[in-house]
Amino acid sequence: MKKENFYNKKRYSWIYIVIIIFFADIFSKYWIFKHFSLYQIKKIFFICNIFYVHNYGAAFSLLSNQNGWQKWLFSLISIITILNMIYVNITEQKKNDIISYSFIIGGAIGNLFDRVFYGCVIDFIDLHIDGYHFATFNIADLSIFIGVTIIIMKKYVNNKK
Template sequence: MFLYKKKYYFQKNYWIYITIIIFIITIDFYSKKWILNNLNIYEKQKIFLILNIFHVHNFGAAFNILSDQGGWQKYFLSIFSIVIILIICSKIIKLKKIDKNKIYSYSMILAGAIGNLIDRIYYGFVIDFIDLHIKHYHFPTFNIADCSIFFGMIILIKNSYSN
């Protein structure tokens, strides 16, 4: 009888994904730290025609969902984030070499989730500051972690439809 030992791609090339995760978390952390140290809350600085830096605090989830709930949402969203992070870690570890793009996308989602979780635990809110607008339409203000989650999801969805 032969014992079959599964070899996971993540375990072989873990350093690539860990580097991506650490890089995104670091950029997210220091960009938020810069915002806290250099802009007052609700202060806005114009960068380009369609881009402002606008310092806001998000006490809820995406699009300020649950932000007006009196504080319990901090714990709920933190626990929810931890569960999502553990699920994504499990998925990354189990993926095989042929799922390289999925591992990259999950790594980006994971980094963004960790970045926002750090804010939520440390400050009690998430620091948002990227304000995109076209004429009078403003997208909801976001941060680097949100970008990472968004692009990770785009890659994941694109790969799901291309297979």
């Protein structure tokens, strides 16, 4: 039986997904930072605004009203998650899992970058219907959501068979 080469290019192609997501997230946040004032709103579509905010907490601004310790907690959780998913991507052979984990890694690195360099996460995508607004998010959050959704859907479809 032939042993797969550890340095096989295809084995690490998932890194391209991570890099694309990371740079799309960082550049979009930089553009918002340079062209918008904090709390500025600009209507894009009838259900979507750009609304520039700083999130000092986690998802849905969880723990955002603390004294700053949460930055380190969320950074540590991000680092552990990123390292775990990188390990899984290196050792995993299932393409669907690798893609979903790559989306999560790219998003987690994007938000970790913000926490380390800005002390908060820059959010700017505001979806709403009439006066009901969903939590404001960014490209990193969206990629994490896509990765988790792929994992859940795959588990759901596999359990249905």
